[in-house]
Every structure is written in C-alpha cells, then in structure tokens.
Amino acid sequence: MQRIYLDNNATTPVLPEVFEAMRPYFGEQFGNASSIHHHGQQTRAAVEDARESVAALLGCHASEIIFTSGGTEADNLAVAGLVETGDHVITSSIEHHAVLHAVLHAVLHACKHLEEIGGEVTVLPVDGRGLVDPDDVRRALRPNTKLISVMMANNETGVLQPLEEIGRIADEAGVCFHTDAVQAAAKIPIDVTRIGCHALSISGHKIHAPQGVGALYVGKGTQIQPLFYGGRHERSRRAGTENVPGIVGLGKAAQLAKEGLDRGDDKMMAAMRDRLQQGILAQVEEAGVNGAGAERVPNTTNIHFDHIDGEALVIALDLKGLAVSTGAACSSGAIEPSHVLVAMGLRADQARASIRFSLGKQTTAEDIDLALALVPDTVARLRELSPMYKRTALSS
Amino acid sequence: MPTDTIAVAMSGGVDSSTVAAMLRAEGHNVVGLTMQLWNQRRMAGREGMPESVQGRCCSLDDVYDARRVAQQIGIPYYVVNHEERFERDVVRPFVEEYLSGRTPIPCSLCNNHLKFDQLLIVAQQIGAERVATGHYARVAYDDARGKLNRKRWLLKRPADLSKDQTYFLFGLTQEQLSRTIFPLGDMTKPEVRELARRHGLALAEKPDSQEICFVPGGDYKRFIDAYLAEQGEALPDTAGELVTTSGEVIGEHAGIHNFTVGQRKGLGVATGSPLYVIQISGANKQVVVGGEENLYSRALRARRVNLIAVEDLREPMRVAVKIRHRHEPAPAMIERTGADEILVTFDEPQRAVTPGQAAVFYDREIVVGGGWIV
Numbered sequence: 001m002q003r004i005y006l007d008n009n010a011t012t013p014v015l016p017e018v019f020e021a022m023r024p025y026f027g028e029q030f031g032n033a034s035s036i037h038h039h040g041q042q043t044r045a046a047v048e049d050a051r052e053s054v055a056a057l058l059g060c061h062a063s064e065i066i067f068t069s070g071g072t073e074a075d076n077l078a079v080a081g082l083v084e085t086g087d088h089v090i091t092s093s094i095e096h097h098a099v100l101h102a103v104l105h106a107v108l109h110a111c112k113h114l115e116e117i118g119g120e121v122t123v124l125p126v127d128g129r130g131l132v133d134p135d136d137v138r139r140a141l142r143p144n145t146k147l148i149s150v151m152m153a154n155n156e157t158g159v160l161q162p163l164e165e166i167g168r169i170a171d172e173a174g175v176c177f178h179t180d181a182v183q184a185a186a187k188i189p190i191d192v193t194r195i196g197c198h199a200l201s202i203s204g205h206k207i208h209a210p211q212g213v214g215a216l217y218v219g220k221g222t223q224i225q226p227l228f229y230g231g232r233h234e235r236s237r238r239a240g241t242e243n244v245p246g247i248v249g250l251g252k253a254a255q256l257a258k259e260g261l262d263r264g265d266d267k268m269m270a271a272m273r274d275r276l277q278q279g280i281l282a283q284v285e286e287a288g289v290n291g292a293g294a295e296r297v298p299n300t301t302n303i304h305f306d307h308i309d310g311e312a313l314v315i316a317l318d319l320k321g322l323a324v325s326t327g328a329a330c331s332s333g334a335i336e337p338s339h340v341l342v343a344m345g346l347r348a349d350q351a352r353a354s355i356r357f358s359l360g361k362q363t364t365a366e367d368i369d370l371a372l373a374l375v376p377d378t379v380a381r382l383r384e385l386s387p388m389y390k391r392t393a394l395s396s
Numbered sequence: 397m398p399t400d401t402i403a404v405a406m407s408g409g410v411d412s413s414t415v416a417a418m419l420r421a422e423g424h425n426v427v428g429l430t431m432q433l434w435n436q437r438r439m440a441g442r443e444g445m446p447e448s449v450q451g452r453c454c455s456l457d458d459v460y461d462a463r464r465v466a467q468q469i470g471i472p473y474y475v476v477n478h479e480e481r482f483e484r485d486v487v488r489p490f491v492e493e494y495l496s497g498r499t500p501i502p503c504s505l506c507n508n509h510l511k512f513d514q515l516l517i518v519a520q521q522i523g524a525e526r527v528a529t530g531h532y533a534r535v536a537y538d539d540a541r542g543k544l545n546r547k548r549w550l551l552k553r554p555a556d557l558s559k560d561q562t563y564f565l566f567g568l569t570q571e572q573l574s575r576t577i578f579p580l581g582d583m584t585k586p587e588v589r590e591l592a593r594r595h596g597l598a599l600a601e602k603p604d605s606q607e608i609c610f611v612p613g614g615d616y617k618r619f620i621d622a623y624l625a626e627q628g629e630a631l632p633d634t635a636g637e638l639v640t641t642s643g644e645v646i647g648e649h650a651g652i653h654n655f656t657v658g659q660r661k662g663l664g665v666a667t668g669s670p671l672y673v674i675q676i677s678g679a680n681k682q683v684v685v686g687g688e689e690n691l692y693s694r695a696l697r698a699r700r701v702n703l704i705a706v707e708d709l710r711e712p713m714r715v716a717v718k719i720r721h722r723h724e725p726a727p728a729m730i731e732r733t734g735a736d737e738i739l740v741t742f743d744e745p746q747r748a749v750t751p752g753q754a755a756v757f758y759d760r761e762i763v764v765g766g767g768w769i770v
Contacts, residue, residue: 309518315474316522319427382521 001321004367006276008206008360009155009183009300010325014249015208015361021252022210025245033242034231043244050251054215057254058200059191066216066234067247071182071203072098073227074216077238078178078199079149080106081224087146092124092132092161093343094154099180103149124150129294130159130344138169147176152200153184156340156356157291158300160184167196176222182206182214186257187297188266198222204246208361209253213246260361270298273359276368277301283376290341290354299359302341304350307389308382313355316378322371325356349388401425402577403519404528405511406466406473408458410602411530413465414588415579417595419528420469427524428466428473430459431515433482433506434610443622446612461599468597478514485509487610491620494653495632497676498752501564501721502608508567516575526575532559534581534761535573538705549573551704551763556584563721566756566766567702617654636681638665641674641690649683652676658691658748676751692745698738698755698767705764709738715757715764717742719749725758738767 005013014022025046031039033047048062055062068074079102083089089103100123107120122140124132132150148170153160163179170177178199181190186207192200199222204213218224218237230239260266280303281287290302305313310326317324326338341351357371383389404416406428420426439445459475466473486505493500511529519527534552549570553560568576580588585604592600607614624631631651638647647665649655654662659673663685672691675684696719703709709732716725717740727743740755749769756766 309521311474311476312518312521315427315476315518318474319472319522385517385520387517 002370003321003323004370005323006357006359006363006367006371007323007325008363009158009356009358011205011211012208012360013362014210015253015256017256018209018249018252022245022249025248029244033244034233043242046248046251047242047244050247050254053251053255053258054202057185057190057258058202058217059193060217061220063235064192064217064219066218066237067242067250068214068216068238069212069243070214071096071180071201071206072214074182074201074203074214075099075178075180076102077216077224077227078201078218079103079147080227081218081237082147082176082178082199082222083107084146086120086144088120088122088142088144090122090124090137090140090145090148090150092126092150094126094130094132094156094340095149095151096155096180096182099149099151103147126343128345130154130157130291130340131294132161132166134162134165134169137166141169141173141175145173145175147178149178149180151183152179152181152190152195153187153297153300154291154340155183156338157294157302157344158183158296158358159291159294160188160296163195163197167194170198171196183300184297186253186261187269187299189261192217192219199224204250204253207250207253207257209249210246213243213250215250256361265361266298269359269363272363272365272368273298273301273357276357276359276371277303279368279372280375283372284379287379290344290346300356301358302354302356304341304346304354305379305382306350306353308353308379308386310353310355313353313378313382316382317374320374320378322374326352326354398422398424400526401427401524402526402528403427403429403515403522403524404471405515405530406430406462407530407605408461408465408599409530409605410592410597410599411532411580411588413462413530413597413599414592414595415528415530416465416471417469417597418579418591420471421595426469426471427519427522428462428471429515429518430462430473430475431482431510432459432475432477433479433510434487435479436610436612439619439622439626443625444618445615445622461602465597465599469595476515476518478510481514482506482510487623490608490616491623493752494616494620495634495678497634497652497655497678499656499750500752501754502610503564504567504754507564512565512568512572512576516572519575526577528577528579530580531561531565531578532556532580532585533562533565533578535576535578537574546707548705548707552581553758553761553763554578554581554583559585562758562763563718563754563756563766566704566754566763568704569702570704573704620653634678634681636683638663638683638685641684641686646685652678652681652683655683657750672748691747693742693749694745695739695741696746696749696755697733697770698740699734699736699770701736701738701765701767703765705759705762708732709765713757713759713764715759718756718758719746719769720753725756728757730757730764 029042031043033044051062051065054065075098083106091103124136150161177197179197180201182203185202198219200217202215205211226237228239233239286306337348337351402419402424406412486502490500490502532554536550538548538550540546553562589600611619634651637645638649639645655673657673671685674686674690712729712731717728718725729741730738733739751769753769754766755769757764
C-alpha cells in the first residue's frame with residue numbers, strides 16, 4: 001500500500017541532508033562539547049554553528065539561543081523561568097498544553113481545569129476565526145502582570161496570531177512576551193525584533209530535525225531562571241551535556257528552512273495546501289475550513305466534515321494509507337473534542353468531525369492527488385453509515 | 397486465504413487478544429479496536445474512592461497491553477472514544493437503577509449500546525463487515541431445517557459453560573448477530589490460555605477481570621456517591637422504613653440503594669432468625685425483609701423483551717430461565733402477557749428474583765430471548 005503522510009504538524013520526517021549532517025556526531029565526532037581537548041573542540045564548533053543557523057532563522061543573535069530537549073521544555077523554561085508565584089499571566093484559550101499547563105503550574109502550582117482558574121491567570125478567548133483580540137490583551141493587563149504568552153501559529157488550525165500588535169502592547173506595558181512558535185518556525189519568515197517578543201520556542205521535529213531537540217530564544221537583557229541545575233551549559237540557563245547530534249540536526253534543518261523561505265518555498269506549499277483544501281470542498285458538501293477567515297501558515301488546513309466522527313475518518317483513511325489527524329490525542333490515544341476548535345465556537349460534534357491535514361517539505365503533488373482521490377469517497381462512505389447523517393438527511 | 401476484514405474488540409485481556417491472534421493466523425485482515433469508555437482516573441480519590449486503580453478495563457495499562465498484542469501480531473490498532481455514550485447509556489442508568497431500588501447489569505447495557513452498536517458502526521465505517529469479540533458464546537445461522545426456527549441468527553451457549561456469557565448478550569438483534577463472530581465459543585478457558593501461549597502472547601497468564609469495569613474494588617455505593625458528587629448532584633434521600641413481609645415496621649434504613657434482593661448482612665436489625673431483603677420498593681422507599689422462605693418466587697415479569705430464536709411468542713413455550721449470571725437455568729413456561737411483557741412461570745420457586753436483573757430464556761443451548769425483570 002502506498003502511504004501518504006499529511007500529519008506534519010504532529011511530526012516531520014528527518015530530511016536526508018539533516019540526517020547526513022548528524023551522522024558523524026553519533027560516531028567519530030563523539031566529544032563532550034565542554035571538554036578542552038580536540039574532541040571537545042570539534043563538537044563545540046558544531047554546536048555553535050548550529051546555534052548560528054537557528055539564530056539566523058529567527059533573526060536574533062546566537063547568544064540568545066538556548067538549546068532544549070524540545071518545544072515543551074522550551075515553553076516550560078520560558079514560563080517557569082519568567083514567572084513567580086503571585087505574578088499575573090495572560091495567555092490564550094488555544095495555546096498548546098505545554099504552555100497552558102506550564103502557566104497553571106507556575107502560577108498556581110496545580111493543573112486545574114480552565115474554568116476553575118482564579119485571578120492570577122487570564123485565559124483570553126478567540127473569535128470564530130481563532131484569533132486573539134489584541135484589545136483583550138490590553139484590557140487584561142494588571143499592575144502585577146509579568147508575562148503574556150500567545151502562540152504564533154496554532155497547531156490544529158495553523159491560524160497566525162496578531163503578534164506584532166501584542167508585542168507593542170507588551171512593550172508599552174513593560175511586560176515580558178513569550179510566543180510558542182513551534183508550528184510557525186520554518187513555515188513563515190520569523191523576526192523576533194519585529195514581533196517584539198522576549199522569548200520564543202521552537203521544536204526540532206516539527207521542522208524536519210529529529211525528535212528530542214528544540215530551542216528557546218531569550219532576548220538579551222531578559223533574565224530567566226533555569227529549570228535544570230547542574231553544570232554551566234548554555235550560559236547557565238540549561239544545565240546538562242548537550243545533545244550534540246540533535247542540535248546539529250536542528251541547526252541543519254534551520255539552515256535548510258531559511259534557504260527555503262528565501263526561495264519562496266512557502267508560497268509553493270500554500271498553493272499545494274490550497275489545492276487540497278479546494279479539491280476537498282469542491283467534492284464534499286457540508287464541510288468547511290476551520291479558521292478560514294484568518295491568515296494561516298501555508299502547510300495546514302483543518303476541515304470539519306459535518307455529521308461524521310472524525311476519529312472513524314482518521315482510522316478509515318489510515319487503513320487506506322493516508323495519515324492525518326483529529327485534535328490533540330490524549331495519552332491513551334483516544335480523543336476528546338479539541339479545546340482549540342471548541343474555543344473557536346464550533347459545536348462539540350463539529351469539533352469531533354474535524355480533521356487536520358498538514359503538509360511537509362517532502363509532500364508532493366502526487367500525494368495531494370492521492371489524498372483528493374481518497375478523502376471525498378471515504379467521507380461519503382462514513383456518512384452513508386452514520387446515524388447522525390441519516391437523521392439529518394431524513395429531517396431535511 | 398480469506399480476504400475479508402474483521403474488527404476485533406480488544407480489551408487488553410487474554411480472550412480478545414487470543415481472538416485477534418487466531419483470526420490473524422487464519423489470514424483475515426484484522427483491525428484491532430479498543431473502546432475507551434470510561435476515564436478510570438475520573439473518580440480517583442473522590443468520596444473515598446481508591447486513589448489509583450490497577451489493571452481495570454479502559455485503564456492505560458489495558459490499552460497498553462492491547463496495543464502491544466496488536467504490534468506483536470502485526471495488525472493495525474486504534475482506540476475509539478465512546479466515553480460520552482457510555483456515561484449516558486450505561487453509567488447513568490446504573491446509578492439511577494440503584495437509586496430506584498433495582499440491581500442493574502451494566503455489562504448487558506454496554507453490549508447493547510456500545511460493543512454491538514457503536515463498535516459495529518465504527519467497524520462498518522472503516523471497512524470491516526464483521527466484529528469479533530472474546531465473549532464465550534456461539535452464533536449460528538439456522539437455515540430453516542431445525543424444527544423451532546426459520547432462517548434466523550441464533551445465539552448459543554459456549555462449549556465452556558463455566559464461562560458462558562450469553563446471559564449478557566440476550567439483547568443482540570438479528571442484524572447485530574449477523575455481523576458478529578465469537579471465535580472462542582468452542583473453546584475452554586484453559587485452551588484459550590494455551591493458544592495464547594502458543595501465539596507467544598505475553599499476557600497469556602493475565603488474570604481474568606471479574607468486577608464492573610468502572611467500579612474499581614466493586615464498591616458500587618461509594619461509586620454512586622462519588623459520581624453524584626462529581627456531577628454536582630445531591631444524593632437523593634432514599635432513606636425509609638425497614639418492614640416485615642406482614643407490613644410491621646421494625647427499623648429504618650439509610651437509603652434503598654444500599655440493598656439488593658437476597659442480601660442478609662448489613663440490615664441494621666438484630667432478630668432471632670436470619671433476615672433477608674425480600675423486596676425493595678422505590679415508590680415508598682421501603683425495604684421489605686423476611687425469612688429465607690419468603691425469598692422464593694414462582695413467577696416473574698420481564699419487560700423490554702428481545703427475542704432471538706423466534707420472531708414472536710404466539711403461544712406459551714417451555715424453556716429454562718436464568719435470572720442472574722451465576723444461576724443454573726430453571727425450567728419454566730414463558731408466555732406473552734403484553735406488547736412488551738413476558739410472564740415467566742417456574743416449575744419450582746426460584747430464590748431471590750431481583751428487579752433490574754435480566755431473565756434469559758434458553759431452549760437447551762439456544763438463547764430464545766430475554767428481558768429485564770420488573
């Protein structure tokens with residue numbers, strides 16, 4: 001069976017060039033980057049080269065990059081490193097759980113349900129397009145507000161938030177501003193100075209580097225408390241011997257991403273995504289794009305196929321060779337309605353009927369053709385067998 | 397080689413894992429499905445419920461076990477979430493039945509509303525025409541050659557009567573039976589474990605689950621307290637009088653949901669001879685107690701009837717009737733007494749006929765049908 005992978009917001013394949021760049025660091029280039037000798041010098045150079053590449057992707061200075069074990073650690077480091085008990089934090093209802101739960105833990109020392117949160121965290125709503133209103137950010141400010149954390153691109157819908165406006169508000173108020181850019185990095189050009197953020201998280205495996213590596217940008221002059229204590233790695237901001245192969249992979253992936261963006265690869269990606277989206281909507285009735293009215297990253301489209309169970313659609317498509325996903329999966333692999341789509345005002349049944357398609361650098365026009373051949377038929381079959389659809393069809 | 401696709405309902409236990417391995421070895425396209433029905437952590441620590449629960453159905457451990465089996469035998473495997481439906485059709489009615497003075501069987505409700513309803517739909521949607529489960533029961537199609545039946549799907553007791561689960565399956569419709577297979581129907585439990593070993597399944601020695609999957613430890617009273625507290629609902633006041641069969645009030649009780657017919661312990665009264673719960677009256681919150689001789693009934697009425705082996709019951713029929721899971725089917729006559737009511741008259745009076753339980757009718761090994769005792 002030919003397999004098509006359109007779940008690149010979950011993870012991306014490591015690009016062959018990235019793999020080749022990493023290969024020596026599993027073998028002959030084994031030194032500890034902190035060692036004085038030749039071996040250490042070799043890997044130190046590789047780590048610092050990678051830091052330069054990541055900095056170039058984000059428009060910052062290399063000394064402002066802290067390597068982490070991934071996006072979740074970067075988010076946790078940003079939140080826990082900037083916030084103390086008693087501080088007020090502003091975030092949004094569509095953040096990744098890595099941010100939401102880190103905020104709740106940092107401020108309240110407990111992971112509560114959103115509706116139980118007290119005064120120290122403001123969770124901003126989004127509109128039907130999935131956008132935070134910058135005026136809401138302004139109105140939520142308090143004297144003890146320490147941090148605003150709003151993501152750059154949402155992982156489920158790809159919707160891009162108005163970060164530059166939020167950055168200006170943060171700057172005027174003298175409040176730290178963090179953004180989770182895990183789903184935006186490498187997909188759109190990023191310039192931390194234009195955004196005006198103090199901290200920004202990225203993840204390796206979302207940009208064709210391996211799983212288990214990420215980075216946090218922390219602007220010069222922003223003091224951050226470490227999560228880990230130990231040696232003086234990463235300028236004492238992240239103790240622990242560097243994951244050299246992973247960091248080298250992240251550096252290579254960042255370099256390739258920068259080159260791609262400079263070439264305009266993002267426009268080609270958007271064209272492919274639009275062809276998939278329009279092709280599906282042309283063939284399937286009672287379906288629509290979640291977040292259609294907003295600007296989105298070029299690789300993502302999230303579509304609700306009314307009257308079906310998204311979970312069954314994902315399974316049926318997987319059995320035919322197409323890998324896509326519904327909302328965030330819980331640890332047992334089962335599905336709760338996406339908190340992001342619910343926050344955008346979708347009904348629970350529509351949220352459950354939504355599927356995310358996300359393209360990667362490896363995605364080809366043929367992949368899109370095959371997906372277009374599979375999705376409408378599969379949706380039709382599911383609807384034929386869906387008690388929900390039959391009821392609706394009968395009543396209309 | 398067969399080319400059909402079969403969905404196997406995998407619980408992470410020995411039985412359903414062995415079914416998946418068997419069907420895979422026979423060459424079918426097998427897809428493993430686990431129904432996520434209940435979040436076991438939901439009630440943890442609430443109202444005296446245990447903080448952590450081990451190895452229960454729908455626990456992460458069981459999903460892990462099922463997934464490992466699927467990986468080992470090389471089949472695609474998915475978890476499908478039906479928690480909302482389970483709560484609506486199984487958990488809520490379970491709580492409400494107890495609060496109404498009845499003793500429910502959630503497993504039958506789960507079979508009727510989830511395993512052989514929602515799961516069959518999912519299976520069909522993903523291209524599997526049939527669902528296999530690890531139940532000990534048999535399905536057969538009667539091709540009209542038998543004297544009793546005409547072109548009907550039959551549910552039959554399994555070879556291993558000690559594991560017979562037909563009591564919980566009496567609600568299956570013809571359509572459901574036509575799309576169901578029970579590959580363990582001809583095997584004994586030791587044979588199943590042996591087969592699991594031969595397929596190299598690591599969980600061949602895993603103990604059987606016994607209790608109700610969403611009530612860890614089996615303390616249903618605590619569960620009801622915890623569930624209502626979680627829902628923000630007050631436990632209804634079902635306290636009332638303890639009366640004898642002749643109507644004499646001999647004490648009070650704290651709530652009818654603490655009792656089940658036939659119960660002897662925990663009545664809170666001391667008398668010379670042993671007392672049993674004879675009847676629970678939801679309407680006036682009375683618990684009727686009496687001597688053991690009062691526990692026996694010659695007849696019962698069953699409603700919400702499902703007939704399997706026959707299309708209708710036009711005239712009285714001789715059958716054997718099982719009134720609880722661990723009950724030897726007792727000879728009886730059944731006859732229709734209403735549009736959805738059957739009267740069961742036993743040859744010999746039966747002990748502790750319990751409203752809320754099922755009465756399942758057997759003609760030798762064939763399940764004729766069944767209904768809910770009122």
